[in-house]
Amino acid sequence: MSHAQRIAVIGAGSWGTALVKLLSANAERVGWWVRRAETIAHITKYGHNPDYISAAQFEVDRLAMDTDLHAVVKAADVLVIAVPSAFLKATLEQLDPSELHGKTLFSAVKGIVPETNQIVGDHLFQHWGVAERDFGVICGPCHAEEVALERLSYLTIACQDPARAKTMGAALNGRFMKTTLSDDIYGTEYAAILKNVIAVCAGISVGLGYGDNFRAVLVSRAIQEIERFVAAVHPIARHQRARLPRRPLGDGLQHLQPQPRVRHHGGQGLQRARRPTGDEHGGRGLLRRQVRARDQPAPEGGHAHHRGHLPHAVREDGPPDGDAPAERPAGLRSHGIQPCARSRP
Secondary structure, rough: OOOOOOOEEEEHHHHHHHHHHHHHHHOOOOEEEEHHHHHHHHHHOOOOOOOOOOOOOOOOHEEEEEEHHHHHHHHHOOEEEEEOHHHHHHHHHOOOHHHHOOOEEEEOEEEEOOOOOEEEEHHHHHHHHHOOHHHEEEOOOOOOOHHHOOOOOEEEEEEOHHHHHHHHHHHOOOOEEEEEOOOHHHHHHHHHHHHHHHHHHHHHHHHOOOOOHHHHHHHHHHHHHHHHHHHHHHOOOOOOOHHHOOHHHHHHHOOOOOOOOOOOOOOHHHHHHHHOOOOOOOHHHHHHHHHOOOOOOOOOOOOOOOOOOOOOOOOOOOOOOOOOOOOOOHHHHHHOOOOOOOOOO
């Protein structure tokens, strides 16, 4: 796969529209299968999709739009599939398997094919004769509307052929989009699906009135569950150094919430509220105190964070992330919180 090869996107929903915006910024011509002729007419006249993320503006002369799926597929060397998983089977059934022969397919679908209960890769391998080497995955924690607003975002491009992954990454890279490459097509696709389950759980926790502390634990433990799940369904030798640090992750996730933990301090102004602690949002002042106290002996019974000791992932002398977690304080057990069981591949 090279820059000269022709790329087409199948699907004109939110994510398909966002991907066309990214690809058309780097390519002279991008094919685009759009289901409705009136949508094509609107994009041609006004330069944006009337139905999805209409803030995304296009250079129309770079788009080769068509309602004929056969024509779009025939004219492309690389196909990016961006239709919802619920409609994937019906969309592809318009084609003959021979029409996909010799083409590279990248799935940007985050879901299970409901008719077969398979991830998109397995569905294409078993029912359409697509070779693993001709398949890739595009995924990431990206909202289509933020891509339309050109906010900094990140994508993972997975393909067993490093050259094809690199070229697709280059086709999507830009001023506000950065890409990471991988050869783990199964792990990447499963993780993209499971993170949506985590997002639903996080949303439920908001509705139940739970706070940042709970969501930090939820997401930290969910990331470990994803690692165990992927290792079970597709056991391969994945890079150990790519594994995420477990113990300090929850604290970091708390700071990713839309509202900081330090909010109004009982109606005090921010400057006054900062005086007792020397920091806002648990930030620089606290870190400075932790660094100063890092090598001081800790009092008996103190918790690592309260003693001023940095977690191992931050400490220069701490064990690597893969080591077993330290024993939790007895006080946590009294509240029913137990150390999680660690599984190793």
